[in-house]
Amino acid sequence: MERLxxxxxxxxxxxxxxxxxxxxxxxxxxxxxxxxMNIMDTSIFLFFTAKGxxxxxxxxxxxxxxxGVNGYINPVPTALMLTGIVVAVSVTAFALALTIKIYEKxxxxxxxxxxxxxxx
Amino acid sequence: xAVATNFPxxxxxILLVSSFMMPIIKRVWAVKWLSLFSILLCLVLSVxxxxxxxxxxxxxxxxxxxxxxxxxxxxxxxxxxIMSIMFTSIAALIIWAxxxxxxxxxxxxxIGLYYTLCGVLLASLLxxxxxxxxFNCYVFIEISSIAASGIVxxxxxxxxxxxxxxxxxxxxxxxxxxxxxxxxxxxxxGNLNIDYIHQELVKVNGLYHNTFIITLGLFTVGLGVKSAxxxxxxxxxxxxxxxxxxxxxxxxxxxLKAYIILYIKIIYRLFGIGLVSSLPVLNVVMVLxxxxxxxxxxxxxxxxxLKRMIAYSSxxxxxxxxxxxxxxxxxxxxxxxxxxxxxxxxxxxxxxxAGNIIHETHSREISSFKGIGIEMPITMxxxxxxxxxxxxxxLFIGFNxxxxxxxxxxxxxxxxFIAVLVASxxxxxxxxxxxxxxxxxxxxxxxxxxxxxxxxxxxxxxxxLILAFSILYFGISSxxxxxxxxxxxxxx
Numbered sequence: 001m002e003r004l005x006x007x008x009x010x011x012x013x014x015x016x017x018x019x020x021x022x023x024x025x026x027x028x029x030x031x032x033x034x035x036x037m038n039i040m041d042t043s044i045f046l047f048f049t050a051k052g053x054x055x056x057x058x059x060x061x062x063x064x065x066x067x068g069v070n071g072y073i074n075p076v077p078t079a080l081m082l083t084g085i086v087v088a089v090s091v092t093a094f095a096l097a098l099t100i101k102i103y104e105k106x107x108x109x110x111x112x113x114x115x116x117x118x119x120x
Numbered sequence: 121x122a123v124a125t126n127f128p129x130x131x132x133x134i135l136l137v138s139s140f141m142m143p144i145i146k147r148v149w150a151v152k153w154l155s156l157f158s159i160l161l162c163l164v165l166s167v168x169x170x171x172x173x174x175x176x177x178x179x180x181x182x183x184x185x186x187x188x189x190x191x192x193x194x195x196x197x198x199x200x201x202i203m204s205i206m207f208t209s210i211a212a213l214i215i216w217a218x219x220x221x222x223x224x225x226x227x228x229x230x231i232g233l234y235y236t237l238c239g240v241l242l243a244s245l246l247x248x249x250x251x252x253x254x255f256n257c258y259v260f261i262e263i264s265s266i267a268a269s270g271i272v273x274x275x276x277x278x279x280x281x282x283x284x285x286x287x288x289x290x291x292x293x294x295x296x297x298x299x300x301x302x303x304x305x306x307x308x309x310g311n312l313n314i315d316y317i318h319q320e321l322v323k324v325n326g327l328y329h330n331t332f333i334i335t336l337g338l339f340t341v342g343l344g345v346k347s348a349x350x351x352x353x354x355x356x357x358x359x360x361x362x363x364x365x366x367x368x369x370x371x372x373x374x375x376l377k378a379y380i381i382l383y384i385k386i387i388y389r390l391f392g393i394g395l396v397s398s399l400p401v402l403n404v405v406m407v408l409x410x411x412x413x414x415x416x417x418x419x420x421x422x423x424x425x426l427k428r429m430i431a432y433s434s435x436x437x438x439x440x441x442x443x444x445x446x447x448x449x450x451x452x453x454x455x456x457x458x459x460x461x462x463x464x465x466x467x468x469x470x471x472x473x474a475g476n477i478i479h480e481t482h483s484r485e486i487s488s489f490k491g492i493g494i495e496m497p498i499t500m501x502x503x504x505x506x507x508x509x510x511x512x513x514x515l516f517i518g519f520n521x522x523x524x525x526x527x528x529x530x531x532x533x534x535x536x537f538i539a540v541l542v543a544s545x546x547x548x549x550x551x552x553x554x555x556x557x558x559x560x561x562x563x564x565x566x567x568x569x570x571x572x573x574x575x576x577x578x579x580x581x582x583x584x585l586i587l588a589f590s591i592l593y594f595g596i597s598s599x600x601x602x603x604x605x606x607x608x609x610x611x612x
Contacts, residue, residue: 017300024293033289040296044303051307077306080255084299087262091292094266098273098285105278114282 009050016043030099030109034092041088045081052077124172125179127165128194128250131204132243134158134165139239142232152222155235156215159242163208170201178611180252189316195252198608199457202601203249203381210373210464210587211242217472217583218366220576224479225364226274234274238370241267245378254302254390255312257382261298265291265346268375271367272359283358290345290355297342304335305390314390325395332391336401339386347379349405349442350412353435360431365475368427372434373468377460380441384453387445388612397448406446410540412439417547425484426474429551430467433510436544437463443537444525450609451531455524457605462509462517462594469587470506473499476581480574486555493559494569498581500559502588507552509591512545516595524602 004011016039023036052074060072099109106114138158142151172179178197182188196204215238226234244267247260265288273284306312308328309320321332341352348356360368387396396402416436423429437459444456476499477492478484493500509516522541529537578585594601 021293021296024289030285037289037292037296040293041299044296044299047300048303048306051303076312080312083255083259087259091262091266091288094269095285095288095292098269098281098288101273101281102278102285105281 009053010047013043013047013050016040016046019043028111030102030111031096033111034095034099037095038088038092041084045084048077048081048084124168125181125196127169127172128196128200128204128246129181129183131162131165131208132247132250134162135239135243135246139236139243142236142239145232148228148231151232151235152215152219155239156212156219158239159208159212159215162242162246163205163212166201166204166208169196170198170205172196173198173201188313189311192256193252193313194250195314196250197611198604199381199384199612200249202457202604202608203377203460204246206461206464207242207246207249207374207378210468211238211370213583213587214366214369214373214468214472217369218364220580221365221472221475221479225366225475227276230274230276234271234364237267237270237274241271241370241375245374248378248382252314253312254305254314254317254386258295258299258302261295261346261379261382264375264378265295268371271370272363274367275362275364277362279358279362283355283362287355287359290352294342294345294352297338297345301335301338301342304331304338308335314385317390318392321391321395329399332395333399333401336386336391336396336399339383340401340405343379343383343386344408344442347376347383348435348438350408350415350435350439353412353416353438356435357428357431360434360471361425361428365427365471365478368431368475369468369471372431372471373464376434376438377464380438380445380456380460384445384457384612388453393448402446402448404446405442406448409439409441409443409446410537412436413443413540413544414547415439417544417551421547421551423551424486426478426486426489426555427471427484429486430470430474433470433548433551434463434467436548437467437510440521440525440544444528447528447532447534449528449532451524451528453609454602454605455521455528457608458524458598458602459521461601462521462591465517465587465591465594466506466509469502469584469591470510472584472587473503473506476576476584477503480576489555490558490562490564491567491569492574493556493561494571495574496576497572498575498578498585500556502581502584503559504556505588505591507556509595510552511549514595515592517591517598518595520595520598520602 020036020040020043024033027033054073057073058071060075103109106117135158138154145151173196181194183192222231241264244260244264248257251257269284269288272287273280305317309317311317311320345352360371413436416432416439420429420432423432441456441459444452509518512518512522525541
């Protein structure tokens with residue numbers, strides 16, 4: 001329990017991951033599925049950036065004085081997650097566009113009704 | 121030829137640049153030829169890369185000349201260069217075949233975009249194969265999942281949109297799990313370069329036993345969803361059935377394979393087989409593969425739709441590949457890589473032929489294909505060759521891969537699985553052969569059928585014929601390719 005509280009970033013991100021994962025799998029509504037997908041991605045971003053954060057250190061932007069390597073946090077995970085965010089946004093946009101198309105063709109975004117109308 | 125070390129990056133650039141030129145080209149024929157020409161150029165460069173690897177061994181290309189732990193690396197050994205040749209050659213044949221089928225499957229204004237997506241997809245798959253940086257692989261995985269959903273949805277029918285959304289959501293789930301695995305690895309090792317991660321993992325081996333299991337499990341499930349490992353295959357039948365036939369061929373022959381190559385790289389290069397064999401994950405992969413071999417075939421028998429049947433057959437064949445990886449010995453890996461090549465050749469030909477059959481008969485139902493062998497002799501001849509290869513008849517490439525699987529099973533002392541292999545082959549025969557038998561034989565089946573009445577001209581069938589001949593050729597002389605794969609496995 002104590003370990004969970006000390007590593008609260010990781011704990012929270014795993015809980016968020018679970019919430020997102022289950023939302024993605026269980027919900028019938030496509031929009032909710034996409035929201036679940038986003039929650040899952042966000043939890044990974046939190047987990048990753050928490051890995052780069054060192055308590056008490058500054059963001060690695062040098063203004064005036066250079067404080068040495070130990071003065072700053074690790075910028076690599078942050079940079080990676082910027083890429084990750086871009087990827088997640090584009091996937092979300094594509095998924096939402098497909099959902100609009102689904103609504104146009106089937107008249108619903110509930111997955112079980114779509115499957116009934118789809119024939120097989 | 122030291123200049124050949126630049127070729128892998130050049131291949132990616134050629135594909136990406138040429139595919140982003142396509143949307144601004146108005147003429148459809150120009151787009152088609154640009155696409156084919158760029159892929160053929162990549163094929164030539166891939167062959168030269170293999171030549172370079174054969175002369176000077178595995179090489180590392182530093183993108184942007186930054187040294188390894190900071191910069192991105194491309195690492196090319198035998199495995200990468202063989203796969204690069206396979207991907208580009210089969211993609212070229214599929215694109216060539218799509219010249220004749222794409223007009224009646226896709227609206228004309230979408231054809232330019234379709235070839236753009238194909239180019240981007242191929243580039244991202246080759247990126248997954250080449251890259252030695254695990255985060256780079258993740259980015260390429262995401263590009264490929266968007267592009268692959270794109271080539272499913274391009275037909276713009278309502279089933280396609282449903283299938284593409286299902287595929288997109290599940291592959292996002294898969295890549296999310298892969299990213300979580302990368303996060304775990306980064307937190308243990310502080311590196312993203314596969315070789316450096318391996319060094320660090322060896323150092324901390326024993327400290328993080330559970331974390332290793334979780335990480336490898338995340339990679340297995342994540343890449344398993346994307347490459348349709350048996351219980352995670354639910355997106356595959358829809359996506360393969362409703363996509364245009366050239367897209368189905370590309371999805372089945374190439375897209376699934378790139379993730380398996382990445383999985384092989386993760387097991388053998390990132391973790392190292394010594395570390396992985398101390399974890400239970402490979403046994404699970406082996407059992408899932410074996411179950412997939414049987415279950416995929418059984419589900420294929422139950423299908424009435426030709427393309428859906430072939431799609432379920434893909435599930436079974438992916439089961440073979442994962443089974444080979446799961447055996448965990450060298451022969452198993454060789455068999456798995458050989459089966460990647462043999463399945464890519466056979467399944468791309470099968471999907472293209474299925475597209476032709478469906479176009480000519482205007483029916484997807486297997487029961488309506490009676491006497492079709494008389495009406496379309498060459499097409500059904502190709503279908504017969506592919507089916508016999510799938511079943512594993514000698515002289516065809518499928519026999520060689522099954523033979524290799526049998527050797528690998530004997531080598532690993534798990535003789536029981538020979539029964540699974542044989543049973544799966546018999547089940548393959550149960551669903552592939554009836555179409556051939558009803559197509560060529562039977563009094564009432566061939567009555568009133570005019571010989572070659574629905575056949576397409578040979579020039580249209582040339583890509584499929586080349587695939588069928590290569591199935592035969594590699595079936596008869598697989599020694600050279602096996603030798604190459606053996607070298608690639610020892611270089612991992």
